[in-house]
Amino acid sequence: GRDERGSEVVINRLHQGAQSCEELMRFYKERIALEEEYSRRLEAISRRSIGTYETGNLREAFETLRGETEQMAKSHSNQAKKLQNDSLKTLSSFSSTFVANRQPVEHSVEKIRKSKQAMNSTVLRLKERYQAETTKLNTLIAQESLLLGREQDKNRQKIHLQQELVSEVRQEYQISVKKLQELQATWIDEWRLSSAKLQEMEVSRIDFLLANIWEYTNSVSSSCVNDDAACETVRKSLEQCNAQQEIDLFVQKFGTGREIYTTEPFVDYLNGESDGQFRPRVVNTLSSETRSSSDKTLLQPQTAPPLISKKDTDVIMAPSNEDPLRATLEDLKHGGNGDMHRLKEMLNDTDPSQRRSRMSEVPDFRSSGSSQTTTGTTRILTRPKSMIEDLEQYQQQEAQKRNAKRSSFHSGIRSQSRSSINIPAKLSNNGLPMVTRNGKRVLKHAKALFDFSATIDGELTFKEGDVLSVLHMQEDGWWECERIANGAVGLAPYNYLETI
Structure with a gap:
């Protein structure tokens, strides 16, 4: 290009290529450090105990997980070494060779280019001087016809001297142009050879980087394949596990079962009884149906409890088969x-x-x-x-x-409640009255958890959230209460209330 700027661009490109190699080497170093750290941490967790209290196939699955993690740690350690040897070292060696081969060519081209630039500057300087001296000579010649006598003689002497100077400058200018032409030919030959070498070096650099990065990706991919194979081994061990089998093995190992035995009985030593007369016996047996029914009950929404009747306090009916x-x-x-x-x-x-x-x-x-x-x-x-x-x-x-x-x-x-002793009105700590409107003493206050509608005379109807004053509590579970909102008095089931 003009002023040989193309050579500067090409040489600068080779410098940038060397910087790319340096950047890739830093990338490899960081990746190797990550692989080494990952390997160390995998090895550390593989040494920890897992599934210590498990049995059967599940314990073997835990052991497989630990063993495969240890193998993954070794695989990543080998991966770090492989990247160090196959990727980083080869790239570092190529980068050094690339810089060493580039420098002689660069110096030779730079030397000729600078000589050519210096000669070109000389030619331009002589060209300007030759032009200026020629212009001055032409001016003196033009004044020849306007002068007379001694002035004309002086002008002729100046013309003679100027002609000699112009001839000298002209000769120097011609010699410089000739030298510049010779340097141009040398530059063309040298640059043709140098550019071919530089292009060959750039092609080799690009090809090497492509092959080097390709090798890196293959190495990383093989590590991923090894990790996937390890995970597949763990998955196969998990496929051998079954919850029911694990429970059965646990029962066999620890002797647990579904039987529920009687509680410790009362032994009347005073009447001659002894411990040997009473042996634990099975009173119930848990089953999968019982457990599922219990779980289903826990998932049901909360509903109002059954009403309490006098019959409930007299007779307790046990489940029967x-x-x-x-x-x-x-x-x-x-x-x-x-x-x-x-x-x-x-x-x-x-x-x-x-x-x-x-x-x-x-x-x-x-x-x-x-x-x-x-x-x-x-x-x-x-x-x-x-x-x-x-x-x-x-x-x-x-x-x-x-x-x-x-x-x-x-x-x-x-x-019985009407005969209660009237006491002076006062308020409890929560601000509720401690006596009713009729002057009866309040034992405590309760909040209704559910709606209740009276079925017979004497029972109290209330809504969820109502506050009741408890006046009397019977052993059958019915409490005499007053509804604070309207002063109504009646009996309410205790399991519909919550003390406040």
Whole structure:
């Protein structure tokens, strides 16, 4: 290019190529440091104990995970060494050779280029001088015709001297131009050879970098493949694990089971009893159905608890696995409602033999109203629907008796509460009155957790969030309360309330 600027660009490009090699070497060094640090940390965690308390295949899976992590640590350590030898060292060696080969060519080209530039400057300087001296000579010649006598003679002497000077400058200018032309030819030959060498060096640099980075990526990729193979080994070990098998192995190893034994009994040493007379026995057995049912119960939304009745305090019915009909009849004998739906299904059974065998235990409520069963006699019902109607009528009668008994019981509580001693009105710590509107003493205050509607006279209707004053607490679970909002007084189930 003009003024040989193209050579400067090419040589500068080679300098930039050397800087690229330096940058890539710094990249490799940092990556090697990361691989070494990663390897050390993997090795550290692979030495830690994991799954110490596991058994069976799960313990083997933990051991596989630890072992494969150790192998990954070794793999990354080897990866760091491979990058050090195959990538970094080869690149460093090439970079040194590249700089060493570039410098002689660069110096030779630079020397000729500077000589040419100096000669070109000389030519330009002589050219300007030759032009100036020639202009001065032409001016003296033009004045020749205007001068006379001595002035004309002096002018001729000046013209003669100027002609000699112009001739001298002209000769120097010609010699400089010739030398510049010779240097130009030398420069062209030298630059042709140098540019070919520089281009060859640049091509070799690019090819080397491509191959070097390609080798680096292959090395890193192989490390990733090794990591994936290690993870696949761990996955295969996990496929051998099964939750139920692990639980069974745990049970076999530690001797646990599903049986629930009786609690420690009372041993009356005073009456001669000894520890050997009482042995633990199984009272219940847990099963998967029991656990799932319990879990399902925990997931159900919170609902209002069952009401408390006088019957609940007198009779506690334990769960039974006996015949459903027998359980229903036993419940009826003790004043319960029974499972009429199941009873109807059994009475409408299409199999006569089953109906006869089951109805042998049904009491004759129609004859005397007694709840006692007739033993040793098989009573065959020819009209099941009539029996159902009698049972429903009996159930209604028993419910009316219980309601009347509860109403009488609640009336006694109210009469007892009315005889309470009146005390001066005062407020509790939470700002609620400690006496009712009628002057009765308040034991404590409670907040309603659920809505409750009275079913018989004497019970108190309230809504969730209402504040009640507790006046009297009975052992059957019914509390006499006053609703602060409207002053209504009545009985409320305690499990619907929360003390505040």
